[in-house]
Structure formats: C-alpha cells, structure tokens
Amino acid sequence: xxxxxxxxxxxxxxxxxxxxxxxxxxxxxxxxxxxxxxxxxxxxxxxxxxxxxxxxxxxxxxxxxxxxxxxxxxxxxxxxxxxxxxxxxxxxxxxxxxxxxxxxxxxxxxxxxxxxxxxxxxxxxxxxxxxxxxxxxxxxxxxxxxxxxxxxxxxxxxxxxxxxxxxxxxxxxxxxxxxxxxxxxxxxxxxxxxxxxxxxxxxxxxxxxxxxxxxxxxxxxxxxxxxxxxxxxxxxxxxxxxxxxxxxxxxxxxxxxxxxxxxxxxxxxxxxxxxxxxxxxxxxxxxxxxxxxxxxxxxxxxxxxxxxxxxxxxxxxxxxxxxxxxxxxxxxxxxxxxxxxxxxxxxxxxxxxxxxxxxxxxxxxxxxxxxxxxxxxxxxxxxxxxxxxxxxxxxxxxxxxxxxxxxxxxxxxxxxxxxxxxxxxxxxxxxxxxxxxxxxxxxxxxxxxxxxxxxxxxxxxxxxxxxxxxxxxxxxxxxxxxxxxxxxxxxxxxxxxxxxxxxxxxxxxxxxxxxxxxxxx
Numbered sequence: 001x002x003x004x005x006x007x008x009x010x011x012x013x014x015x016x017x018x019x020x021x022x023x024x025x026x027x028x029x030x031x032x033x034x035x036x037x038x039x040x041x042x043x044x045x046x047x048x049x050x051x052x053x054x055x056x057x058x059x060x061x062x063x064x065x066x067x068x069x070x071x072x073x074x075x076x077x078x079x080x081x082x083x084x085x086x087x088x089x090x091x092x093x094x095x096x097x098x099x100x101x102x103x104x105x106x107x108x109x110x111x112x113x114x115x116x117x118x119x120x121x122x123x124x125x126x127x128x129x130x131x132x133x134x135x136x137x138x139x140x141x142x143x144x145x146x147x148x149x150x151x152x153x154x155x156x157x158x159x160x161x162x163x164x165x166x167x168x169x170x171x172x173x174x175x176x177x178x179x180x181x182x183x184x185x186x187x188x189x190x191x192x193x194x195x196x197x198x199x200x201x202x203x204x205x206x207x208x209x210x211x212x213x214x215x216x217x218x219x220x221x222x223x224x225x226x227x228x229x230x231x232x233x234x235x236x237x238x239x240x241x242x243x244x245x246x247x248x249x250x251x252x253x254x255x256x257x258x259x260x261x262x263x264x265x266x267x268x269x270x271x272x273x274x275x276x277x278x279x280x281x282x283x284x285x286x287x288x289x290x291x292x293x294x295x296x297x298x299x300x301x302x303x304x305x306x307x308x309x310x311x312x313x314x315x316x317x318x319x320x321x322x323x324x325x326x327x328x329x330x331x332x333x334x335x336x337x338x339x340x341x342x343x344x345x346x347x348x349x350x351x352x353x354x355x356x357x358x359x360x361x362x363x364x365x366x367x368x369x370x371x372x373x374x375x376x377x378x379x380x381x382x383x384x385x386x387x388x389x390x391x392x393x394x395x396x397x398x399x400x401x402x403x404x405x406x407x408x409x410x411x412x413x414x415x416x417x418x419x420x421x422x423x424x425x426x427x428x429x430x431x432x433x434x435x436x437x438x439x440x441x442x443x444x445x446x447x448x449x450x451x452x453x454x455x456x457x458x459x460x461x462x463x464x465x466x467x468x469x470x471x472x473x474x475x476x477x478x479x480x481x482x483x484x485x486x487x488x489x490x491x492x493x494x495x496x497x498x499x500x501x502x503x504x505x506x507x508x509x510x511x512x513x514x515x516x517x518x519x520x521x
Contacts, residue, residue, distance in 0.1 A: 026396035045318025069113020081442030236272030407442025432469025
C-alpha cells in the first residue's frame with residue numbers, strides 16, 4: 001500500500017512548520033495538520049525576539065546560547081522583512097548583579113556564537129544619553145548590546161508557505177482524532193472543522209510537534225503515558241508608547257528574573273514576560289491579575305513615570321511547552337529542545353517491539369518534539385530530519401542554511417531600499433502603509449498589489465489609521481486568504497498582523513462578513 005505521505009506533522013507552530021518546510025525541500029511527501037490557525041498557540045505569544053538568551057548563561061546553558069547566537073544573523077538574512085536588529089539597554093542596578101558580572105556575560109554573548117553584522121556591546125552613561133531620559137535618575141550606567149526582533153506569527157506562516165510551495169499539504173483547522181499503526185503505516189484520522197465526519201490519511205512517519213498538546217497526541221496513540229512536558233505560562237502587556245527612541249530595555253528584577261520593554265507596532269511598548277507553571281485549560285490561557293501587577297511593578301522600578309494598569313491597551317498570554325527536566329522554578333526550566341524518536345506498538349500483539357526500550361529505527365516511526373525557541377527552530381528542524389532519515393532513508397541534502405523565506409529575497413540591510421523600490425512602483429501608497437506592507441510581505445508585496453494603480457484599486461477599506469499605515473484593504477485580505485490560510489478576522493488582525501490594535505469592533509465585524517462571503521465563492 002502506497003502511503004499518502006512520507007512524513008505527517010501534527011502541529012502548525014514554528015517547530016511543526018519548520019520541520020514540514022525542511023522535509024518538503026528534501027523531497028519527502030509531507031502533510032501537516034493544525035487544529036486551529038497557524039501560530040495560534042505558543043508561537044504567536046512570544047516576546048518576539050531572535051536572541052541567544054542572555055540570562056540562560058546564568059543557568060550554564062552554553063550550548064543553547066551558542067547555537068541560538070549562531071542562528072541569529074542567519075535567520076535575519078533569511079527573512080529581513082520580518083526580522084531586524086534591535087539594540088537592548090541593560091541598566092546597572094546597584095543592588096543586583098554586579099557590573100563586572102554583566103560585563104563578563106556580555107563579553108561571552110558577543111563572542112561565543114559568532115557576530116558578523118550586528119554591532120558589539122558598549123557601555124553607556126545614562127545621564128548623557130537619550131535612552132536614560134525615560135528612566136529613574138538613580139540609574140547612571142548601562143550596557144547596550146545587540147539581538148533581533150521577529151514578527152513571530154509571520155515567521156510561522158512563511159515557513160508553512162515555503163513548505164507548501166515545495167509540495168507540502170498544509171491543513172489548518174484540522175484536528176488529529178485518531179492514530180493507528182498497521183501494515184507498517186500510520187493511519188491518521190483527521191477531523192476538519194465544520195465537516196461532518198473524519199477522514200483517514202496514511203503516512204510512513206509521524207512528527208508530533210503539537211507544542212503544549214504534545215502529551216495529548218501521545219495519549220491518542222498510547223493512552224496513559226507519563227507526562228513529559230512542563231507547561232509554563234508567559235504573559236505580556238502592551239501599553240501606549242513609553243519612549244520615543246528605537247532601543248529596547250532589559251530590566252533585572254529582585255527575584256532574579258528579567259523583563260523586556262520593547263518598541264511595538266510604532267505606537268506602543270511591549271512589556272514581558274512572566275514565568276509560572278500552568279495547569280489549567282490550554283484553550284483558556286489568560287493573563288492573571290497577579291501577572292499584570294508584577295509586570296507593572298517591575299517596569300515601574302525603572303521608568304520615571306510609573307506603569308499602571310489603566311495604561312494597558314492589550315494583553316496576551318501563552319503556554320510554553322518545555323521539556324520537564326525537574327527544575328524547581330519555572331524560570332529555571334530548560335528552554336532547549338528535546339527530540340525523541342519513540343518506538344511504536346506492534347500491530348500484531350499490541351506490545352512494545354523493543355523490550356529494553358532501546359530504539360530500533362526500523363520500527364520507530366513517531367518523532368516527538370519538546371520545547372524549543374523561535375531562534376533555534378531551523379536547527380531543531382535539521383535535527384528532526386536527521387532522525388527522519390534514520391527511519392525513511394535520505395532523499396536530499398540539508399538546504400535551509402542559506403535559503404530565504406518567501407518575500408525575503410533582498411539583502412539583510414536592504415529594507416530601506418526595498419521600501420524605495422516599492423514606493424516607486426506604487427506611488428499611490430503612503431509611506432507608512434508601504435513600510436508596513438514591506439515589513440510584512442517583503443518582495444511579495446508585488447503579488448499582493450498586482451497591477452493596482454490607485455488606492456481605489458485595492459478595494460474596500462476596513463478601517464485603521466492612515467497616518468500610521470494601519471489601514472487594511474480588501475486586496476490584502478484576499479491575499480491572506482488565498483496564500484496564507486487566513487479564514488476569519490482574527491487570523492488577519494492578530495496573527496498575520498497586529499492591526500487589531502487599530503481597528504474597531506464594528507470594522508472587525510465588517511471584515512468577518514467580507515471573509516465569510518469570500519470563502520463561499
């Protein structure tokens with residue numbers, strides 16, 4: 001029996017889409033299902049950084065930091081429209097980590113992972129630099145270092161788009177409801193939303209990249225398995241812009257944790273994150289009052305003007321699926337990824353085919369993914385493919401190291417030039433709107449806009465602010481529905497973009513009706 005797929009991925013977050021992309025590019029027949037929208041879970045609720053993780057040095061996670069730092073500029077080159085450099089200001093706090101320790105940590109950060117284009121760390125006097133103006137006067141010294149910003153949800157979608165362009169079948173709003181292994185193949189029952197009953201597809205191998213739901217997928221295949229994932233909630237608040245420069249802040253707290261305050265969507269400041277164990281319903285993750293108080297209090301320790309709850313315009317909260325390494329505190333649990341090639345049950349006797357639990361690659365066709373970071377998703381995918389090749393054999397070489405994501409085929413430092421080229425081709429665009437579109441779609445703006453010669457050619461407008469470039473036109477919505485699996489308003493307003501911060505409830509309802517009408521045509 002010929003299977004429908006060589007590799008079937010469960011989970012449409014960054015790990016699942018990254019693995020699907022890599023596998024499809026090597027020549028495997030790939031399918032992917034996601035029970036909701038792409039990036040609707042952990043991958044869109046991050047702090048939106050491509051970074052080594054400076055604080056992980058304190059937990060001696062040198063391998064993780066080194067790997068992440070090596071990936072940092074590589075990912076920037078692969079997607080310069082959605083990833084760009086960001087400088088971070090670390091004020092020295094007299095009562096916390098000493099200055100010499102910060103200098104040592106930042107020296108390692110600059111040198112252990114390779115840094116070609118990003119500028120090095122430097123020391124600052126806050127009373128003579130603009131970055132010191134928003135801070136309390138007690139903070140006199142600071143360090144400035146480099147990392148990168150990423151539009152996290154778009155990173156996921158572009159990996160899915162590239163996977164599909166290379167032959168993968170991406171199935172959103174499609175839940176895996178049954179797994180059975182027989183005759184050497186997986187029989188996967190899929191339930192698509194709004195469809196009357198499940199359908200079955202077959203695959204030679206399954207990749208379980210379901211994020212916080214990874215244990216639930218394991219229990220579909222083998223009920224009663226021991227939980228292997230530690231769920232840690234991270235929450236963020238978004239407030240009106242707290243400062244006018246383009247740098248971000250990293251603040252130390254008395255509980256040894258850190259938070260960031262980052263320029264966000266031009267008009268806002270993003271503050272986060274928290275770390276606490278989570279045991280509730282994965283579909284009902286929300287910021288708690290305790291977390292709101294914590295973030296406001298921690299930021300107010302540093303900013304001259306206190307951050308208060310009435311300044312908050314939006315909050316978001318997600319659950320990180322960390323591998324359960326037994327760490328006593330949520331913030332100490334490893335952020336490294338763990339990949340497990342698991343043995344499966346025999347179709348004849350229902351028993352584990354390997355009595356000593358030593359993996360026999362001729363029988364193991366289930367690959368489980370735990371943990372991980374946005375920054376290391378590409379390397380995680382490469383390692384996953386190494387395991388897939390053990391079972392299925394090699395079809396093609398590793399290829400993602402020098403590949404660009406859709407729309408990212410311009411130089412890493414070429415964003416301004418790309419804006420200029422787009423403005424010259426579409427002179428009717430306002431500069432703020434052009435900048436937003438290039439930031440989201442890169443060179444694929446041309447596909448979105450086509451032969452449009454005026455704003456009217458873009459079709460119906462769904463609100464937003466023209467001065468800040470946050471207007472949304474029917475042409476963009478149609479592009480997202482056709483090319484990026486958007487089905488409902490939230491997909492457009494909160495994952496493919498953050499235009500939900502600028503569009504009213506009435507305008508959102510109008511968008512929902514428009515998308516519903518488009519879907520049935």
